[in-house]
Amino acid sequence: MADRNKLLVTFLVLVIVILVAIVAFTFLVKPAVTGYAIDKQGEGVQIAITQILAQVQQNGFVQIPVGNQTLFLMPFDPQQAQQPVQ
DSSP states (O other): OHHHHHHHHHHHHHHHHHHHHHHHHIIIIIHHHHHHHHHHHHHHHHHHHHHHHHHHHSSSSSSEEEETEEEEEEOOOOOSSSSOOO
């Protein structure tokens, strides 16, 4: 009987430890990892935009492959756009 009680207590302690680990992961580790990933994604976007702008300033345009098509980005100055002929 004592062995059975000892085994039951050990099992219950193990279940409690597992539940505490799950709760700790859910409320502590996962948000920290998610926040880190979001920060790094923002940094990646900034790096990509900086590289695109640098290529536009250097070459006057940039080519971005999108699937099987190519997207050309060029600066646009509305002051230089053609005026309508009157």
